[in-house]
Amino acid sequence: MKKQLATSILVSLLPISALAHHGTNSQFDPNKPLSLSGVVTELKFVNPHSYVYFDVTNAEGEVENWHCEMRAANALKRSGWTEDMFQPGTVISLEGIASRKEPNGCYVETLALGGGEAINRYAQLDDQESGQEIKRVATTSWGVPNLAGDWAARQQLPDTTEQPSYLGGPPGMGAPAGAGGPPDGMGAPPGGAGVTLTAAGQIAMAELQATADENVGRLDCKPRDFFSDWVFDQHSNRIIQEEDKITMRYGFMDTERVIYLNMSEHPDNILPSFAGHSIGWWEGEELVVDTIGFAPKLMIQGPRIAGATSDQYHVVERFSVDNEAGELTRSYIAEDPLYWANGYQQTGEQTIYLADYPWEPYQCEDLTVE
Numbered sequence: 001m002k003k004q005l006a007t008s009i010l011v012s013l014l015p016i017s018a019l020a021h022h023g024t025n026s027q028f029d030p031n032k033p034l035s036l037s038g039v040v041t042e043l044k045f046v047n048p049h050s051y052v053y054f055d056v057t058n059a060e061g062e063v064e065n066w067h068c069e070m071r072a073a074n075a076l077k078r079s080g081w082t083e084d085m086f087q088p089g090t091v092i093s094l095e096g097i098a099s100r101k102e103p104n105g106c107y108v109e110t111l112a113l114g115g116g117e118a119i120n121r122y123a124q125l126d127d128q129e130s131g132q133e134i135k136r137v138a139t140t141s142w143g144v145p146n147l148a149g150d151w152a153a154r155q156q157l158p159d160t161t162e163q164p165s166y167l168g169g170p171p172g173m174g175a176p177a178g179a180g181g182p183p184d185g186m187g188a189p190p191g192g193a194g195v196t197l198t199a200a201g202q203i204a205m206a207e208l209q210a211t212a213d214e215n216v217g218r219l220d221c222k223p224r225d226f227f228s229d230w231v232f233d234q235h236s237n238r239i240i241q242e243e244d245k246i247t248m249r250y251g252f253m254d255t256e257r258v259i260y261l262n263m264s265e266h267p268d269n270i271l272p273s274f275a276g277h278s279i280g281w282w283e284g285e286e287l288v289v290d291t292i293g294f295a296p297k298l299m300i301q302g303p304r305i306a307g308a309t310s311d312q313y314h315v316v317e318r319f320s321v322d323n324e325a326g327e328l329t330r331s332y333i334a335e336d337p338l339y340w341a342n343g344y345q346q347t348g349e350q351t352i353y354l355a356d357y358p359w360e361p362y363q364c365e366d367l368t369v370e
Helices: 073-078 199-210
Strands: 028-044 051-057 063-069 091-099 105-113 149-152 237-241 245-249 256-260 277-283 286-292 297-301 304-309 314-322 327-335 345-354
Touching: 028 063, 028 105, 199 297, 199 304
Parallel strands: 063 105, 256 277
Antiparallel strands: 028 051, 028 091, 051 063, 091 105, 149 237, 149 345, 237 245, 245 256, 277 286, 286 314, 297 304, 314 327, 327 345
C-alpha cells in the first residue's frame, strides 16, 4: 500500500453545525478532508473517544505519527468493534477531517484495515444478541414489577451508504423531543423560546458560564444532563433492584443513582450533587421517583448552553416496565421555581430496551487536545 499523505480539497462548504458533538466542531475542521495510509502503532480504546495511532510516510519520505479520533470504546464494542482489529503493524487507510489545533490529528470517517474494505465510523460489524432473556420474571420475590437488568436505547446508527456522518451529523445528539430528533425522546434540556430565566437564573447562568469550559458541550469527563445521559450515545445502563432501594448505574460517565424505597421524606442534610437525592414508591405497576438536592449547573443542549438549574430543581419520574416485550419507559416532569420563569416545566418520555451488550463502567479518559 502506498504510504503517502494525500490531502484533498473540499469543493462545497460542509455544514459546520452538524459536527457539534462532544465539541467536535471546535476540534476538527470539516473544510479540510484527509486521506491517510500507514501502519498502526497503538490503539487507545477509551471513552468518550477512542484514538488510533499510526505511522504515515509523507511525500518527502519522512515518517509522521498520526492519531485519529473514533467513537467511544463502549459504543464501538456494542457495534462489534474489537481491540484486536488494530494490532500494531496492521496496515490502515482512512478518510477523515483534519484537526484544527494539531498538525497530525484527525477525525475518522471511514477506515480500512489490513487491505480490507472501508468501514464507516458508525458501522455495525456484527449482529449483537441480547445478553438477557426477553422472557423475564415479571415480578420480584417481594411482589413488585421487575426492573432489574441491563437496558439501553436502540442504536441510532446513520445510513452509512448515503453520506458521511459529518454531512448528516452524528446520532445521539440529545435533540429535544418533538423537534425532529432521534426517536425515543432524548430528554434534552429546554432551550430557545422554551424557557425564560428569572433574574436570578440569568445571573447564575452568566456566573456558571464564566467558569465553564470554553467549548460549550465539551464533556471533560463530567455528566451533562440528568435525562439525556440515560440514553446518550446509546450506552448500556444497569438497574440493581432490592426491596428497600434501586440502584441505577448509567453507562455514560458512570453516574450512579440510588432510589430509596424505605423513606417517606427526603432528609434535611442532603449534599447537593449532579444526581440529587431520590426517594421512590409504587403506585400500582408504576415506580414513582421524587428527586431533589441537585447542585446548580448549566443546561447543555447539543453545542450550546440552554439555561441553568438551581438547588431548587425538582424532578418527578414514573417508570413502567413491559417484561414480556423487554421495554422500560420513563416519563418525567421537572421544574425550577428559582431559575425558570412563568411556571415553565420540562417534560419528556424515554423508552429503553433489554441491552444487546452488557453494561460496562465508562471510566472516562478524555484524550482531547485543547
